[in-house]
Amino acid sequence: MFEFPLDGSYNARGIGDETAPWLVRSATLDDLSTEGERALRERGVDLVIDLREASEHRARRHSLAVRSLPLYGERPPASGTLETIYRGLIRDRAPQLTAAVIAIAEHPGTAIVHCTAGKDRTGLVVALARLAAGEPRDDVIDDYSRSGISVRPARRALVAEQLDALGLTAGSRADAERLHLDSPAEALAAALDLVERQGGASAYLVRHGARFEHLTALGRRASEAAAARALPTASALPTASARFAADPEPAR
Template identity: 30%
Template sequence: MNSFEITLSPPVNLRDLGGIPIEGGTLRPGIAVRADDLATITESDASALVASGVTAVIDLRSTGEVALTGRGPLAGQPVAYHHLPLMADVGEGMSHESMRDFSHESMGHMYVRMVEAAAPQLATALTVIALSPGATAFHCAAGRDRTGVLAAMLLLCLGASDDDIVTDYARTGMNMVAINERMRPTMGVLLERLGFDLEQMAALTEALTDQRMAVSMQILLTELRERHGDPLAPVREAGLADASIARLRARALASV
């Protein structure tokens, strides 16, 4: 039972990845949908997602986040649910010392650590997308960081260019004010439990809403290549099979 009242609301950072250029053509709509927190969407939005073809949900939130809000209205819908946390908790990598360097650059370096540490979860998530009979919706809280990392790994599998991966990631920038407002109640509870000053955190988060957001994703892609050669190497080594990548590409190509 949740210890506080959750206000359900429509997602503010939800989009189908269809239309992005990939190797051999264009990513077909109805394969992958990225979103902010789907645990707090309305009943009508949950029904609309299923009606649009969503058959699976990948929840990238921490165990603490899931314990706080559960699965929400989608729990009552006929969708497969996969909890694949990319961080043990929302405070991981967010020590009070590290908050002094809370920037687009530090976020990019954190994404690199996330790919390397959570490669097994990312491999599983990509396999789920490859095997799902319909669209897979994946989300964290804001739909930016953890969701952005999975979106980048998917687009790398599909042969998208770095520029197109960065462009997709940066599209979230225009939604950040609405995202921060929407997730304030739930994230506020978690951050307060971790001992963070909420006013300070709000100011730091606000600083990440400027037009330099693309820097974080550029750092992720550049550092993965510098460290591994193939930016997908950590995920491949964690179990992502060539057959799964081939299936992703076959599913993703739009018909001419």
């Protein structure tokens, strides 16, 4: 997993090799600039999987292909706890979560997944895809937990304005701020524990519409990305002259 700046968006991370990730995640791409689009295309990204509801969309500035796969089926919750909302998504929106993972698996290129902040809906879809691909749970949770670092400064003022209008109690306000701004490891861990109780990510996805070939495709991409990372770069490979300088006497 690696972070990279994305002009016109934020909270962008790639999974796999830095030059050719097998999956990318970010916050909304509506304002993605020409430079930002170029940065994605240079990493092989040629499909956007947008998890937002239609009511959240604005005019897009980029020309990447987009698949709209809304998760909630209604306006996203404005308040509540992360754990409760994640539990509801895992329990009640399993077909929608699975459809997003299938879209990642079926796309022959590299997809970027986003919602509004790239934290919650994106976090669950990316976690399920990575776990089904065989990647370590600790790595998946570490990736998720990094979102708050980018999201909080980007959204603090907007969220404060939105929550002011709701007139929440102090406790409910704190929960809502955490919902909109933070990505604590324990929140995703609790959601993944629920998935584990249903047999794990692969079994959960198959139960709700994924097929064996989808899981195989995810695993293959993750394995290829791991192999690419393990290869030395061209600059790290010794040249013939360097090898000769290190061992000038030819073998006899």
